[in-house]
Amino acid sequence: MVHPKRLMDPEGFLTALGEFPASSAGDPVDALVSLWNGEMTRAIDTITPERPLSSNRAKTAPWFTEELAAMKRKKRELECMWRSEYESDRTRLCSYLRTYTAAIKAARRVYLVANIASAKNNPAALFQVIKGLLTPTTHGGFPDNSASRCEAFAQFLADKVALICSDFDAILTAVSEDVTRAPACPVLMGSFQLVELKDVDKVLGEVRATTCILDPCPSWLMREARGGLAEWVKVMANASLWDGKFPVSLKMAVIKLLLKKASLDPTLFRNFWPISNLPYLGKVLEHVVASQLQGFLVDMIFWIQHSLALGRGMVPRQPWSP
Template sequence: MLSRENFSLRAVPVVDISESVGLVWDSPESIAFLLVYRAPRAPADSLSQLLETVSEWSLRFPRLVVLGDFNVHADTDSCSAAAMDLVSTMETLGLLLCSTGPTHQAGHTLDLIFSAGIQVTQASIIEVPWSDHCALRVRLEHAYPPGKGTKPIWARPRRLMEPSRFRNALKDLEPVSDSIDVQVDTWNIRLSNALDEISPRRPLQPHRNRSPWFTEELRSMKRKKRRLEGVWRELHDRASRSAYRAFMESYEHATIKAKRVYYASLIASTSSRPAKLFKIIRSLTTVPTNPKSDDQAPSAEAFQSYFADKISLLRRDLPATIDTRRELETPWPLAGPTLDRFIPLDAEAVDRHIAAARLTTCSLDPCPSWLVKSCLEGLRDPLLKIINSSLEQGIFPEGLKEAVVSPLLKKPDLDRSVPSSYRPVSNLSFLGKVIERAVAEQLQQFLDNTAGLNRFQSGFCAGHGTETVLVTITDHLRCQLDQGGSVLLVLLDLTAAFDTVDHNLLTHRLAIVGVRGTALNWLASFLHNRGQRVERGGLVSERSPLLCGVPQGAILFPLLFNIYMRPLAQLVRGFGLECYQYADDTQLMLKMEVRPDSVPDNFYQCLKAVTGWLCASRLWVNPAKTEILWLG
């Protein structure tokens, strides 16, 4: 059964009938539909079972429509005995037959519509070329609340955003001040004004998303198919019917082929990106469900309060005896390589970072990111000035420290009215991400040259992934067991680890690995005085300060978190255990030559030290999800 998306239909199980579908249309006065198919050679008692089911449904649903292929001859002039019994029993149950006429090409009436509590009128029979049965069209007289209608979306027409017009509309972008904040404000104002000039915001009606596999060839074939259908409906002869059916089969084969070619190419192009590949496979193998309304979702302010309160409660529940001053008072190493400043970029480096940036646009951006890429020739100099001013001054612009958070439902079956069913997804400005790329590249090179990260850290590292850490742990386990030894494995689970990172501790740990001077000032400026707003249903919440946590969605976020977790591996190895990490997922492994009678003392001491370090780092261990395995 097909229906409009705004009709709230839910499936109802039907017992004792093998080929049937039960649906309920939830509205102020609900209607139940029982769609039946009775095979031509069905058992003799199949009609009795059907009538028993209809009797149960008539008691449950005052407004009921029973329809389908009953395979009984309910002809007006020669009605079979089975059909007469069916119609008579249906009338006893309060369901009246809607008179139609012959519905089969042999001239018999096999497809019937019964209704109770709702008026069915204007029945008509429509011959279709692809079946030996005709289609039935009826009108249901039912009060339905008026829809809200499709609200126009205020947006800029993309067809007007021509790069040449945008370049001509750009005014003088030369910086009027050495202040990095003034330069960024000038950039945003000039680009926004140019975009307003060539493509001002206007109300646009949303369009249905087009299928990416639908080619121009298919579009042309679809037009021809409709023309052939029109000819057949006008002439109703055998030749036009055969031509229409033959071309319709060709169109169906071409559609299947186009889908196969498109998805095969898409899968081949993502073979080296497992996350995207799994997402594609899931979309192809998951049965689509009717989209649910977001009317029950909390407001933007409610989401903002929930996300902020969740982090503050986690930090409040940490043991009060833990003091971070001891680590902060640890002196920085005097020897070793240091990163004192970030090297200014040249034009080639800017082009490389822009080319590597994803074409994502945030509502904070003055213009779409793809337009910046298209007009890079005219924007390169002011962009280079902004990036280098930020690096040289050791300041991340204040205007780029805000994030727009979009709540994303974790699973389709969760309660949409509860904020905990959603996860926050942060969107940051394109310009800020470009500056971050310049810093991340130099910081990563420094850490690679100095071996500043845990060698078993697989999260957010080039050439590593979930497969890396899984294969490594499995290999080490098997090697130890093959040698006759045993293994104790601890799988730690941290709650909201990214959101509870302490900024002062992170800055101190950056200094410990050798980041000093202007470079350290820049990273401290990047972390402090950040904020976020929640956007939901076209409404935006008030700004909320982010007093802790690394900004998820930022280019630097993975690298900074790995630096924050770096001391944990050193602590664990001091007790003779190995530490494997994938971002915040941490596994501790103790290898033993033989299986001891009791757990070694160093294992308990390590767990105690790890728990203390995590608490001091303002990270919360989730005991319910932390597991310990003893193998061997």
């Protein structure tokens, strides 16, 4: 089931969504995110109801030309005529089948010869062409997507993260107490600054529009309608900054498996890169926090430069912008 993209109008979407309810302004951030997901889903269902996805036709071979397609249609016509059980029609069909088969073999031969000739000066490309002829790609060797296998892969990732964390703890414990510590920096960050509508509009325009299946609506639609969504995002971002809490539902990620090399065994978990696909709203909140942390680090670096310059009798440089 899919939502037709051609029916997703930003203006109609904002009309179906409506204004942010003022009564929910003081709710916790998790409640606000839940309200956001529910209202966005309702608005999408209003303007573009779900419908079954039409099945795509099988992809034709690269050597299957328009002339072969015309011959195939002619063959179908002769087959229909042969069903009349006339002997002459059967004879014509058998003769045409031999011609059609010969044309297919010739077209395939011409295509493969051209591929080999184009790669004769590139050993790597020539090897790939020959490998494709000797060992055609099959779709049966990829690991299954059963629930038990997904659980096993999730446990493998959890164990890997736990091992990395334990290694970090061991490194920190091994640090000697005699290590000289740097003086405390007077530039402190006591709290985050609440964002305004213009800040939210800027962030929505800068964050890459990558959609996750956990999103209630496509990210490109959010960017197109960001003028009407800025108030919603501002309230959620400020609630997250004020409470010092990141919404639990936005910590969920869809893990996609990427095989490191085509030659590796796809049944072994260690041969995959785990690619995390996060909700778009979570990336927006991360961008808000990162921009403020970056500003704090700029001020801290300027203080360090200033301290070093005074110690050497030099004039410090002015603060720089990233």
